[in-house]
Amino acid sequence: MSSTTGTRGESVTPANPASDTVDQTTDVTALLERGRALSAPVLRAAVDRLAPPMDTVAAYHFGWIDAEGRPSDGDGGKAVRPALALLSAEASGAPAEAGVPGAVAVELVHNFSLLHDDLMDGDEQRRHRDTVWKVHGPAQAILVGDALFALAYDVLLELGTVEAGRAARRLTSATRKLIDGQAQDISYEHRERVTVEECLEMEGNKTGALLACAVSIGAVLGGADDRTADTLETYGYHLGLAFQAVDDLLGIWGDPEATGKQTWSDLRQRKKSLPVVAALAAGGPASERLGELLAADAKSNDFDSFSEEEFAARAALIEEAGGREWTAQEARRQHTVAIEALHGVDMPHQVRAQLTALADFVVVRKR
Numbered sequence: 001m002s003s004t005t006g007t008r009g010e011s012v013t014p015a016n017p018a019s020d021t022v023d024q025t026t027d028v029t030a031l032l033e034r035g036r037a038l039s040a041p042v043l044r045a046a047v048d049r050l051a052p053p054m055d056t057v058a059a060y061h062f063g064w065i066d067a068e069g070r071p072s073d074g075d076g077g078k079a080v081r082p083a084l085a086l087l088s089a090e091a092s093g094a095p096a097e098a099g100v101p102g103a104v105a106v107e108l109v110h111n112f113s114l115l116h117d118d119l120m121d122g123d124e125q126r127r128h129r130d131t132v133w134k135v136h137g138p139a140q141a142i143l144v145g146d147a148l149f150a151l152a153y154d155v156l157l158e159l160g161t162v163e164a165g166r167a168a169r170r171l172t173s174a175t176r177k178l179i180d181g182q183a184q185d186i187s188y189e190h191r192e193r194v195t196v197e198e199c200l201e202m203e204g205n206k207t208g209a210l211l212a213c214a215v216s217i218g219a220v221l222g223g224a225d226d227r228t229a230d231t232l233e234t235y236g237y238h239l240g241l242a243f244q245a246v247d248d249l250l251g252i253w254g255d256p257e258a259t260g261k262q263t264w265s266d267l268r269q270r271k272k273s274l275p276v277v278a279a280l281a282a283g284g285p286a287s288e289r290l291g292e293l294l295a296a297d298a299k300s301n302d303f304d305s306f307s308e309e310e311f312a313a314r315a316a317l318i319e320e321a322g323g324r325e326w327t328a329q330e331a332r333r334q335h336t337v338a339i340e341a342l343h344g345v346d347m348p349h350q351v352r353a354q355l356t357a358l359a360d361f362v363v364v365r366k367r
Contacts, residue, residue: 028361031354035082038096039103046104046151050144053136057144061115061132074127078365080243080358081106081214087354088232089218091347099218101155102167106214108152109175113210115145117182121269125261149175159221167220170229174213181206188272192295199277200241207247208240215239215355231344235355238338243362245331248273249324250367252315258367264311268304270297274330279323286320293317335363 047058059065063074082103089099117123118131119141125131133141156168184202188194215236216229224232250259251266251273259265266273280291293314297303318324338359342352 028357031083031087031358032079034096035084035086035103036079038086038100039079039082039107042100042104042155043107046108046155047148049151049154050147053140054144054147057132057136057140058148060135061111061144063127067130067135074129077127078367080362081110081211083358084211084215084236084355085218087218087351087358088215088224089222090351091232091345091355092219092222092224092228094218094222094224096218098222101159101164102217102221103214105152105155105167105171106210106217108148108155109171109178110210112145112149112152113178113182115141115148120182120186123261123265123269163221163223167217170213170217170220170233174209177205177209181209185271189270190298191272192298193280193291194272194277196274196277196281199272199274203244203248203274204237204241207244208237211240211243212236228345231341234344235338235341235359238334238341239359239362242331242334242338242359245274245327245334246363246365248275249327249331252318253324255366263308264315267311267314268306270294270303274327275318275323277323278326278330279318279321282321282323282326284321286317290314290317290321331363335359 043062044064047062048055050058056065056069060067063072066072066074085099085103085106086096087099089102090096114126115132118126119133119138123131124134131141132144152171153168156164156171181202181204184198185206188198188202212233213236216233219229219232248266251261251271252264252275254261254265256263262268266276276290276294279287280294281287339356342355
């Protein structure tokens with residue numbers, strides 16, 4: 001395994017942990033593009049049903065237009081969730097197209113959460129451009145987020161099938177957990193200490209639950225039984241924890257050119273992410289000094305004026321205390337648990353290889 005102790009701009013994620021088990025003909029880029037290509041027309045059609053100006057605001061958020069309303073080829077995200085939804089349909093023996101409504105519904109819920117989270121977190125950049133609340137104002141960010149949430153259920157329930165009802169229930173459960181996770185995340189910012197267990201629970205809710213839903217909802221729409229869907233959810237949940245662990249690394253050490261966010265973005269927001277929590281729990285001089293600085297930061301009235309050097313010093317202490325390496329190891333551990341869960345589902349070999357390849361992608365990405 002490669003170390004995660006490189007400088008800013010280098011890879012902050014572990015080496016591919018499962019390359020020996022993946023069919024080398026598996027093209028992750030093609031899987032992501034397929035997910036995007038099959039879901040995008042349905043997603044656009046759903047967004048077009050929004051009343052003005054919400055349709056325009058949503059189109060800006062998805063990267064389809066720029067701030068002036070001109071067509072744009074903006075970064076619409078990695079499309080991991082749509083790819084998983086289509087693969088889950090195939091894992092159940094159904095065609096990939098059976099998972100499209102699920103893929104779109106999950107993307108709508110995911111983007112509902114992004115619109116609200118950006119506002120609550122004060123994030124000014126997403127996908128290399130200004131966030132919706134910065135361009136169109138907080139009210140529109142809230143309204144459009146709410147509208148996308150409602151559209152998600154329209155897309156599913158208008159199918160009018162028993163499977164659609166089952167899929168909607170799974171999406172409801174995942175959304176409730178996602179909201180719980182965001183509430184935990186916000187509350188932790190105002191606490192001096194958070195345990196590793198609390199952080200993992202929060203991240204399991206905030207990220208794991210929706211990825212778990214994405215990789216089961218297509219199977220449900222394809223007619224899979226609950227045991228199959230639940231097993232796929234286990235894979236998705238642990239994949240979500242691996243995904244978030246990598247996000248936490250990128251939130252401190254990621255290259256802004258790749259992530260589209262500010263340098264040291266999670267430190268600027270005082271987030272109790274996994275590297276921070278693990279470093280504080282480690283003990284030792286670096287851990288103690290970090291704790292003192294973060295306690296002072298919480299009381300500071302001029303935190304927003306901190307220099308790059310001050311944020312860099314905190315990042316260095318997190319790394320010295322072992323928070324960076326611990327988080328990379330946790331990403332690898334969660335990846336392993338996710339792959340092991342796939343053994344509980346009888347599926348075509350190629351689908352299993354593709355799910356494994358997507359899991360590898362999540363753990364080695366740089367954005």
